[in-house]
Amino acid sequence: MTANAPLNELGEFLKKRRSELSPRTVGLRETGKPRRVEGLRREEVAQLASISTDYYTRLEQGRMQASAPVLDVLARVLHLDDDERGYLFQLAGKTTTRTRRRGRQKVQPQLQRVLDDLTATPAIVQGRRGDILAWNALAAALVTDFSRIPEKHRNYPRIQFTDPAMRTLYADWETSAQISVAQLRMEAAKYPEDPRLIELVGELSLRDEQFARWWGEHHVAARTVGTKTLNHPVVGELVLDWDTLTANTDPDQHLTVWTAAPGSPTHERLRILASWAADQDLPASSPLN
Missing domain, CATH: 1.10.260.40 (lambda repressor-like DNA-binding domains)
Structure with a gap:
């Protein structure tokens, strides 16, 4: 031999x-x-x-x-x-x-309690790589019914690039998607040998030419604050401010909330969306998800 x-x-x-x-x-x-x-x-x-x-x-x-x-x-x-x-x-x-290997992330109890109390504000909890760990019913109504997505694919950047509905939901999909790629780049610097992150980047690079090009540009961004405009199929245009709260018990978990100024058209439309979500019986996540 x-x-x-x-x-x-x-x-x-x-x-x-x-x-x-x-x-x-x-x-x-x-x-x-x-x-x-x-x-x-x-x-x-x-x-x-x-x-x-x-x-x-x-x-x-x-x-x-x-x-x-x-x-x-x-x-x-x-x-x-x-x-x-x-x-x-x-x-x-x-x-x-x-x-x-790092174990499967589970939403921190403190973030879950905050999420449970947010009935009039869309909110999700994201973990490493942008994995969606938890969400409330209004977030499901705002973005998509996360419960219908297999857990292994329940990842925000992946949804943005693989679900065609996202390209019409976001008024400026390209800017939002570029931010997601930049946030993944930041994550890759923190965990360069994370096999699931490497696999996600490889899959999206093959499936989407824009992702591959933006990944190659090496821009980075942290999860902080911003404003997004959505063209929602039920309630129309929503101009939402988003903010991020990081869990001290697990700095790799972030609660993102979308809000609107009281009295604004978007604030009223969020109330209408909450009523619609209740009629649709859209499920929020539970600690067992």
């Missing part, structure tokens, strides 16, 4: 696993055109993993060692089970990083 045999085997293993995945499996649009290779292309795997195609090609050719964080992301992109993931790390001579 040659010294590079494990790397060669790793490359063959990666090649075989990507050949078994379809674009639809990983959330990519199928064009209907014939594909020259079975499964995913190398460049598609590379983009989903947020690494260069050249880097991934070298891995498949057994010409490069992979770091543990890269292996972790590739395991997620290629939908490897626990045994396959362990085998991948063994071939690379790396120790699995599974035990160092």
